[in-house]
Amino acid sequence: MNSGLGILETPVFRRLVAEERIERAPAMEVIKRQPKQIILAALARMGEQAPAYIYLAFVFAYGTQVLHQPRDFLLTALVTAGLISFITIPVSGHLSDRFGRKRIYLIGSVATGVFGFIYFGMLNTMIPGWIFLGIVLSFIPHDVMYGPQGALIAECFTPRLRYSGASIGYQLASVVAGGPAPLIATALLAATGSGYVIAGYIAFCAVVSIIATAFLPDFTNRDISQEHA
Numbered sequence: 001m002n003s004g005l006g007i008l009e010t011p012v013f014r015r016l017v018a019e020e021r022i023e024r025a026p027a028m029e030v031i032k033r034q035p036k037q038i039i040l041a042a043l044a045r046m047g048e049q050a051p052a053y054i055y056l057a058f059v060f061a062y063g064t065q066v067l068h069q070p071r072d073f074l075l076t077a078l079v080t081a082g083l084i085s086f087i088t089i090p091v092s093g094h095l096s097d098r099f100g101r102k103r104i105y106l107i108g109s110v111a112t113g114v115f116g117f118i119y120f121g122m123l124n125t126m127i128p129g130w131i132f133l134g135i136v137l138s139f140i141p142h143d144v145m146y147g148p149q150g151a152l153i154a155e156c157f158t159p160r161l162r163y164s165g166a167s168i169g170y171q172l173a174s175v176v177a178g179g180p181a182p183l184i185a186t187a188l189l190a191a192t193g194s195g196y197v198i199a200g201y202i203a204f205c206a207v208v209s210i211i212a213t214a215f216l217p218d219f220t221n222r223d224i225s226q227e228h229a
Helices: 011-018 026-033 036-044 048-064 071-099 102-122 128-137 139-153 159-176 181-192 195-215
Strands: none
Touching: 026 036, 026 159, 036 048, 036 071, 036 128, 036 139, 036 159, 048 071, 048 102, 048 139, 048 181, 048 195, 071 102, 071 128, 071 139, 102 128, 102 139, 102 195, 128 139, 128 181, 139 159, 181 195
16 A cells, blocks of 8 residues: 655646646746736735845845844744744635635735835834834735735636646746845845835835736636636
8 A cells, every 4th residue: 555645636637637638838838828817927926025035034134234133033033923924824825715815915915015114113113022023023914915825826827727827927926026125125225224215115016916916817716627718
């Protein structure tokens, strides 16, 4: 008896295999057939990706150089935030199943855009307790977006192109939003000396996510096994 563990394919994909409807070059096919969904998926992730990299990576530069806090203190706050995410991400996913993926994702996007200013306001108090709390709370708006994100993006693509479309859109956001975010934040801080300008950049990314998400279809609790454009 085989006792190995593995991840099962989804029922939709298993049916595609059984019906021999698998694309030979799905990446090229999805770029040709659903470029709009790829672009919208990438843009919808900007409000999640950019702040996450700022809160996770740039905070060390800001915390040590501007706030003069020990690195271990900042790391402890981030670890605490990560532990809370074990709860907030699945809860957000559950809420999206019940109330709609777009609705929860848009709520998270708005919260992300607003919280950037609260975040730097708390950090700039220079009080360790407020700094710690600001870092811990920073990932909650992010988690409200991240929880429903996988389903929201994947369901935008027709079943036979779903894996490739979701992956391309996801990774494209990492290139244009996630990776450059700490560099942009560093440049903004060097140019202005203000964390609130970085909060403005976070708000801009959140607005991009809100607009892009508004154009995404919402397949919550709908049949996602049927082909669609």
